[in-house]
Amino acid sequence: MSDTEKKQDKTTATGAIALADGTIFLGAGAGAEGIRVGELCFNTAITGYQEILTDPSYSSQIVLFTFPHIGNVGANAEDHEESSAPATDAARGTIFREPITASSNWRAGEGFDAWLAKRGIVALSGVDTRAITRLIRENGMQKAAICNKPDGNIDLDALIETARSWNGLEAADLAAVVDTDASFENTEQLWTTEHGYGQLEDARYHVVLVDFGVKKNILRNLAQVGIRATIVNGDTSAEDIFALKPDGVVFSNGPGDPAATIQRSGDMIRAVIDSGLPILGICLGHQLLALSLGAQTMKMAQGHHGANHPVKDLATGKVEIVSMNHGFTVDPKTLPDGVEESHRSLFDGTNSGLAVKDRPIISVQHHPEASPGPQDSFYLFQRFADLMAAAGK
């Protein structure tokens, strides 16, 4: 028996994950103490755990990493945090195979365990992450409750009940929880080891970015191609957006069910589409655009969470390797006339982008901002700037 397997024992366990179907995995608790409930998914990225856990799109989710060693480069506050919202507004829990080691990186500001505790994320190690991943592949993403109890006092029945009684992600407008309350501006560009963050001096374009839980790196990539952004939330009216005289509008990523968020933001999005302004939609923003155009979205079984997904640009025939994080998807069978697929996942053929006839719209399910992941899709930010140039902006 290895060290990690020894921990899967009722007398020594200090943490556990319980699924709504009654399945239990025992292990060693880490990070914040207590219990968290959420939807359990697996993520196949082998780097970027801090960016993943701070992505607001993971609100109300528990992220299991299939890569066994998580936390060994510690935590870095400078360029690894994707959310500007409070601690609990991104991933609630996390699971990995091996216990957290001491940080081994010159840029680590603090250890991963201390960072998890500070952010209120409950963690669990020493469990068979392959078995849990297979379970998700077979039965879909699960309602689950995770706990870290250093005294070993774990009430398994209560944990299962917590998982069962949770409402789940369907019909949840979580964007309303994680978006910004106050409007702000961004001119910060991408980070480099030599110079830190760049600053956009003479912006070529000004856009309004509608924040549903935006990752900071989307803002930085926009600034990198000369775009200054005014960030507003999804309750903003189309009139207030037009009053800011933007050259284009961006609909951001975000958590929860797009079919719920569209109830609140649908009128505004349809008015922005009708205005003819150039539009960029990313992930939840993509799903909201699809719904506004008359298509439908649906829940996926296992979802897409990773940093190595192949996606085909159907216009150029080129394949890009992308970062993914979504559990809902646009049903391509419901696309109305004039709306076509622009990108497709080569893993399972699901939709990864839309093009709208005679409209300057770029809309993708994947994450061109990476963070973490490959930067193959950076060209989409440039394409968006080109759309604004072509519109005479």
Ligand SMILES: NC(=O)CC[C@H](N)C(=O)O
């Ligand atoms: N990253 C995102 O924007 C996720 C979109 C949506 N919440 C989903 O899970 O599909």
